[in-house]
Amino acid sequence: MLVTFPHMGSAYVTLKALLEDLGVDVLVPPPCTKRTLELGTKYAPELACLPLKINIGNYIESLEKGADTIVMAGGCGPCRFGYYAEVQREILKDLGYRFEMVVLERPQGNVRDFIDRISLLTGGKSIFRVISAIKRATGVSIEMDNLERLGWEVRPREIKKGSASSLMKSFHSEVHGVKGTREINSLIRDYRRRMEQVETADEDILKIGIVGEIYTVIEPFVSIGIAEKLGDLGVEVDKSITLSYWIVNHLIKEALHMHDKREIEEAAKPYLKNFVGGHGQESIANTVIYKKKCYDGVIQLLPFTCMPEIVAQSILPRVSHDHDIPAMTLVLDEMTGEAGYLTRLEAFVDLIKRKKEMARDHEKKLLSRG
Amino acid sequence: MKPRVGIPRALLYYNYYPMWKEFFERLGAEIVLSELTNKKILDDGVNCSVDDACLPIKLFHGHVIDLKDRVDFLFIPRLISVQRSEYICPKFCGLPDMVVSLVNDLPTVIDVTVNMRNNNSSLRKAVLDAGRYITGDVVRIYSAYKSSLQKLHEFQRKMEEGLTPLEAMHGGKPSSFKEGIKIGLIGHPYNIYDNYASMDIIRKIRGRGIGIITQDMIRESEIDRIAKTFPKAMFWSFGKKIMAASEYLIDEKKVEGIIYMVAFGCGLDALVGDLVERRVRKKGVPFCLITIDEHTGEAGIDTRVEAFLDMLEWRNASKCW
Numbered sequence: 001m002l003v004t005f006p007h008m009g010s011a012y013v014t015l016k017a018l019l020e021d022l023g024v025d026v027l028v029p030p031p032c033t034k035r036t037l038e039l040g041t042k043y044a045p046e047l048a049c050l051p052l053k054i055n056i057g058n059y060i061e062s063l064e065k066g067a068d069t070i071v072m073a074g075g076c077g078p079c080r081f082g083y084y085a086e087v088q089r090e091i092l093k094d095l096g097y098r099f100e101m102v103v104l105e106r107p108q109g110n111v112r113d114f115i116d117r118i119s120l121l122t123g124g125k126s127i128f129r130v131i132s133a134i135k136r137a138t139g140v141s142i143e144m145d146n147l148e149r150l151g152w153e154v155r156p157r158e159i160k161k162g163s164a165s166s167l168m169k170s171f172h173s174e175v176h177g178v179k180g181t182r183e184i185n186s187l188i189r190d191y192r193r194r195m196e197q198v199e200t201a202d203e204d205i206l207k208i209g210i211v212g213e214i215y216t217v218i219e220p221f222v223s224i225g226i227a228e229k230l231g232d233l234g235v236e237v238d239k240s241i242t243l244s245y246w247i248v249n250h251l252i253k254e255a256l257h258m259h260d261k262r263e264i265e266e267a268a269k270p271y272l273k274n275f276v277g278g279h280g281q282e283s284i285a286n287t288v289i290y291k292k293k294c295y296d297g298v299i300q301l302l303p304f305t306c307m308p309e310i311v312a313q314s315i316l317p318r319v320s321h322d323h324d325i326p327a328m329t330l331v332l333d334e335m336t337g338e339a340g341y342l343t344r345l346e347a348f349v350d351l352i353k354r355k356k357e358m359a360r361d362h363e364k365k366l367l368s369r370g
Numbered sequence: 371m372k373p374r375v376g377i378p379r380a381l382l383y384y385n386y387y388p389m390w391k392e393f394f395e396r397l398g399a400e401i402v403l404s405e406l407t408n409k410k411i412l413d414d415g416v417n418c419s420v421d422d423a424c425l426p427i428k429l430f431h432g433h434v435i436d437l438k439d440r441v442d443f444l445f446i447p448r449l450i451s452v453q454r455s456e457y458i459c460p461k462f463c464g465l466p467d468m469v470v471s472l473v474n475d476l477p478t479v480i481d482v483t484v485n486m487r488n489n490n491s492s493l494r495k496a497v498l499d500a501g502r503y504i505t506g507d508v509v510r511i512y513s514a515y516k517s518s519l520q521k522l523h524e525f526q527r528k529m530e531e532g533l534t535p536l537e538a539m540h541g542g543k544p545s546s547f548k549e550g551i552k553i554g555l556i557g558h559p560y561n562i563y564d565n566y567a568s569m570d571i572i573r574k575i576r577g578r579g580i581g582i583i584t585q586d587m588i589r590e591s592e593i594d595r596i597a598k599t600f601p602k603a604m605f606w607s608f609g610k611k612i613m614a615a616s617e618y619l620i621d622e623k624k625v626e627g628i629i630y631m632v633a634f635g636c637g638l639d640a641l642v643g644d645l646v647e648r649r650v651r652k653k654g655v656p657f658c659l660i661t662i663d664e665h666t667g668e669a670g671i672d673t674r675v676e677a678f679l680d681m682l683e684w685r686n687a688s689k690c691w
């Protein structure tokens with residue numbers, strides 16, 4: 001059995017660690033490229049959302065390399081993600097591929113079933129081993145997110161341009177050579193130290209929060225590397241949705257009925273009173289929260305036709321206006337071209353820069369008059 | 371003066387109107403409907419919504435704009451779930467919020483929440499909440515609710531006899547003429563029954579002496595029986611109905627072919643349409659997917675539908691030789 005899974009940013013690091021700890025042979029899907037997207041676009045329904053298409057491309061590329069088992073997460077609505085696996089299985093089967101698809105989900109919220117499926121994948125490892133591996137892998141996801149976050153802080157401030165990006169690049173090539181949570185964690189920590197040593201200038205810097213649909217927020221291929229692009233434009237970014245956030249809140253806490261959504265619900269309430277699937281409610285709430293944390297702007301990312309985020313997109317202008325925080329929505333699809341996209345990013349950064357300067361001048365005037 | 375409650379003729383109007391009307395009228399309100407979908411409603415909806423919204427959501431906004439200045443209340447329930455373990459669509463979960471954000475100068479919005487995903491008691495509360503906008507008399511609200519449920523059941527029964535929602539609302543009779551062949555017309559109700567959005571497809575098909583069966587004309591028990599056989603429970607109520615209906619119509623040999631009408635930008639239809647198409651084609655039944663959006667030209671759709679119907683008639687004729 002050779003197990004593969006969809007590619008989503010650095011998520012593979014955590015999944016690889018988990019499966020390796022459980023003694024499963026893993027084939028990490030090749031990074032998303034134009035070919036991945038083309039395969040997906042060719043075989044997936046035309047109006048399916050972008051992540052579904054890219055998943056299909058990932059699967060085909062992994063199956064070509066010899067994988068025979070696909071692990072995928074599931075769900076039970078209301079957005080499309082819960083039915084991805086069903087549609088994807090049909091598409092691949094009709095194309096003639098032979099494979100097993102293991103869908104990790106909690107039908108009727110049953111945690112036991114979820115763990116049983118993982119245990120099945122591992123040839124019947126005990127539930128305790130599975131649980132402890134999940135715990136360690138969760139740790140990896142947190143470490144990994146922290147490393148990336150550090151990169152977003154360093155990039156706009158680094159004195160030698162390109163340092164953060166090249167560190168991350170070399171991390172991703174080295175991680176293939178190590179196995180399991182322990183080794184991977186120590187590699188991440190090693191890179192963390194190196195990232196901390198990158199020389200930076202202490203500048204007053206613009207900050208942008210990224211909200212939106214989880215796949216487009218996490219996978220740099222579809223957002224054309226938004227975090228790096230903004231970093232190079234001198235902006236520090238933060239992503240409101242990360243893999244560890246998803247694992248901790250949706251997988252673990254929700255299963256244990258400990259998921260506390262109060263902060264999100266309260267912040268979104270004046271605008272969006274209900275959960276709308278995906279992270280639509282989070283997009284609204286986090287815009288409000290970013291303003292409170294003194295961010296200078298918010299960018300919402302969503303794949304074309306994404307249902308929860310279209311609800312959020314409809315509401316975002318009002319939130320942006322009421323809270324006086326510039327917000328821009330970028331809809332991503334297979335036609336998104338790099339040139340137009342960069343122009344829009346630059347224009348947005350210009351806008352928030354000018355807004356900040358104006359506010360500062362205004363403040364100075366008030367003070368000098370004082 | 372009676373309070374005027376506005377109901378947009380869009381989205382679930384086609385599923386619930388007789389119930390809503392009975393309810394509010396029993397409470398002493400006057401029902402005001404938006405105009406039938408027309409060019410202006412479409413344009414207003416398109417202008418005020420985000421570009422990437424699906425056509426039905428755009429139309430809903432257009433209907434709201436048409437109504438808002440003529441009523442005291444706008445009825446925009448938040449229909450999260452109308453059946454256990456199921457949803458309608460993410461956009462329905464945030465419908466009133468979108469409308470409030472995008473349309474200015476609204477009258478009071480009756481935005482009660484119906485979420486029967488985990489239990490049925492939410493409906494009771496929603497009914498009470500909605501009724502309270504009109505009257506404080508709880509007993510009256512309950513009795514209005516009871517008779518409105520009855521109206522809903524009557525309405526659904528009429529559709530099971532073969533009437534479209536509009537015919538059922540206006541006291542139509544099941545067509546008695548013997549049709550040659552029948553086709554399955556499936557899709558979200560607000561796509562297939564809104565004559566403007568659907569380019570009047572029902573009249574055009576029937577005009578050729580071809581009968582139609584929609585998912586709403588099939589008994590609920592049949593739908594549920596088939597839905598239970600899906601490898602994974604279909605958690606969208608309409609998706610479930612559409613998938614099960616196509617299977618039923620084919621397996622029971624009720625139709626010669628299937629037309630599935632989808633709205634451009636509909637997230638559900640993108641996946642359900644693909645699953646249905648794969649299944650139907652494997653069974654060797656002619657299938658035609660019609661996509662509608664605000665730019666759809668009537669001529670193009672007519673040509674496709676006609677070609678499809680020609681093909682069915684031809685197939686049918688050659689069968690009889």
Ligand code: SF4
Binds near residue numbers: 079213278307
């Ligand atoms: S959140 Fe959006 S992109 Fe993701 S599965 Fe749902 S509809 Fe598709």
Ligand code: SF4
Binds near residue numbers: 633636637639
């Ligand atoms: S089901 Fe489809 S058409 Fe209906 S509101 Fe949702 S996305 Fe739009």
